[in-house]
Amino acid sequence: MHSSNLKKIFPSILIITLLLGFSSAIVFAEDPAQLDLPVRIGGDYNYPPYEYLDQDGLPTGYNVELSQAVARVMGMEINIQLGSWGEMRQALERGDVDLLMGMAHTKERLDEVEFSIPHAKVHQSIWIRDDNKTIRSIKDLAGKEIIVMKGSVMHDYMLDNEITADLFMVQTLADALRLLASGHHDCALVAKLPGEYLLTDSTLSHIHPIARPLVAQDYGFAVKKGNLELLARFNEGLSLLKKSGEYRQIREKWLGVLQPEPISWKNFIRYGALIIGPLMLVLIAFALWSWTLRRQVFLRTAELEREIAERMRSAEELQIRQKQLLHADKMTSLGVLVAGVAHEINNPNGLIQLSLPQLRKAHQSIEPILESYYRQHGDFKLGWFDYSRMRQEIPKMLEEMLESSNRIKRIVEDLKDFARRNDSGLDDMVDLNDIIRSALRLVDNALRKATRHFQADYASDLPCFRGNGHRIEQVVVNLILNACQALTSVDQAIELRTYEQQDDNMVVLEVRDQGCGLDEDTLRRITDPFFTTKRETGGTGLGLSVSEGIVKDHLGRLEFSSQPGQGMVVRLLLPIYEERR
Incomplete structure (x- = not known):
């Protein structure tokens, strides 16, 4: 009985095996890599410095040299063809080329191509004429006449984002810039680096890109959807070039100094x-x-x-x-x-x-x-x-x-x-506002790093005080630096003001910060020698102690008020100058 069943199913097994073998033979025959046929690589003939034709009509550029290096380390034979970008995309879709050496990565293109690991970053820009004052960002493109290369990533970008603008198609980026420079339409969407290379053409004048790039996109090899074997070989070739250092040399030659590699x-x-x-x-x-x-x-x-x-x-x-x-x-x-x-x-x-x-x-x-x-x-x-x-x-x-x-x-x-050492003692007539302005020039860099919100309010007709200006300047510098160190964010503010306190016959400097603040116990010990809340960052605990000594020598005083999380207010009070009899 088993023998009879085996005889019945044996023809079916034989047919399935033959069909699988025939299918494998077809796949093998259709794979150019396994037949050692040249890999047909397509690219844009006018996209410097990535890929373009030199003066002799030969392919050159960063993508060309990188493709040749990958082919060399992987033992592949390649055939590079350059044409208009729209034609090359259609050639990849028809199967006339096996790989495009440079294509910007977008989610929308994943339905038609497979991307390699990125080998560059392309910054897309809006180019305008020098007299154009109305276009500064993507939101300004609505209702404008925009020149864009047919089939380019920016063409896709405009369509995918449904921006309401009139698009005028050209075959190359150079055509887009020439059309813009000749006075036609409002702007052109051209990658920043290729555009700068194309500006060497004397006919391209009075145009420039806006300072801020429109979008930054990963850029690498692309194959037709499903051609994963060829993509894997090019990814492996890129990895070998990066390991040997040749990738860095090629990129520095064409695109400038590399950014530092991130720490793993x-x-x-x-x-x-x-x-x-x-x-x-x-x-x-x-x-x-x-x-x-x-x-x-x-x-x-x-x-x-x-x-x-x-x-x-x-x-x-x-x-x-x-x-x-x-x-x-x-x-x-x-x-x-x-x-x-x-x-x-x-x-x-x-x-x-x-x-x-x-x-x-x-x-x-x-x-x-x-x-x-x-x-x-x-x-x-x-x-x-x-x-x-x-x-x-x-x-x-x-x-x-x-x-x-x-x-x-x-x-x-x-x-x-x-x-400078000042031997004039403590009898000088000193303008507190002038001392503060001089101190602010010394700590200007520290203030800029600590906060984006600094305000100084100087009282008009502020009386002078009796003392030594250089020693009080040292105290003011110390108070401002302490306020900077108390901040935890550049969005927190430091405010400074001077005024006259007539009840005590004093001039006052008030320094107010929005920093971390201090509790009551810490506030009582703040001027003790060698007491500091910044020991781990190198504080010695002597700054305010020395400052208090200087202020007491001037018959003045320092006052502190603070609560945790609500900042601190420091007041420097100095006696008003009076003629001695």
Whole structure:
């Protein structure tokens, strides 16, 4: 019975086996890679620097050289064909080419092609004429006449996003830019880097891309949907080129310096463990040592409380005096250092300030000649840009350089004043507003990094105070830097104002921040020597202690008010200057 059934089903098994073998033979015959046939690669003939025809009509560019390198390392023979982009996309769809060497990755194109791992990033831009003031972003394209290359990614973009605009099709990016430069339509959608390469054509003038790219897209090889074997070979070739370093060389040659490779999670965790591990051990050891020390102090406090308190006061006074002497010595050394640095900076800066007016005068003298040449012969290159653009930029550049040079001079003078030893004592008549402006110039960089919201309100007709301006400037710098360090976000604000407090006959500086704030216990100890909430970031706990000493020498005082999470307000009060009899 079993033999009879086997005889019945054997013809069916034989037919199925033959059909599977015939199907495999067809698949094998249709696979050019397995038959060692040349891989037909298509590309755009006018898309520099990625792919284009050189002066001899031969394919060249980043994509061409990268495709040749992949073919070499994978042992493949290739045949590169360049034509208009629309024709090449249709050729891939018909099967006339096996692979496109450069195509922007979009979700919509996944229905028709398979993408390789990206080998570049393409930034698409909106190009306009120089006199166009109305188009600055994608929302401004509605209702406009837009030039776009047929079949390009930006053609797809406009259709997929259903932007209501009139599209005018061209075959190449160069055609799009020429049409725009000739005064037709409102703008053109052209990739930024190819567009910049095409600008070397003398007929393309008075056009430029808007500063912000429209969209950034991954860019790589593309095969027809389902041709995964060929795609895998090109992906493998790219991986081999990246490992050998040849990919980096090709990309740097055509596209410029590469961005740094991102750190892998594995390396990140390893490096983190190497850094955090020892730090945790140190912190644990420090915590154990601190706990042991506190316990010993607690056990001995009952019998030695008075002696310890007296010794602590003596030690604190000694440490304050030592710190004041050390600070005075540092300020003296800083004065010598600043004087040397100021000399080295002022010499070249003086040359700059001497030369810039001469350059401006020379430009004014030669400007009529350039204008005459421009009117007679049209636009021409001046440096990297057209003269029509540089004629407006050069005076601005010269003016900005002179202003920057003057700023350097002012900063150097402020540094010299800040570090200069002042032996005039505490009897000078000092304008508090002037001291604050000078201090703000010194901490300008720290303020810009800490907050985007800084406001200074200076009282008019503010009376002067009696004292030493340089020492009070040191206090103001310290208060502003403390406010910067208290902020946890650049969106938090710092406000500064001066006013007269007539009841106490004082002038007042108030510094208000929206930082983390302090609790009541911490606020009481804020001016204690060596007490700091920033020990882990290098704080010594001496800044406010020294500042309070300086203010007391001026017969003034510092007042602090704060709550956790609600910022802090610091007031510096100094006696108004009065003539002594």
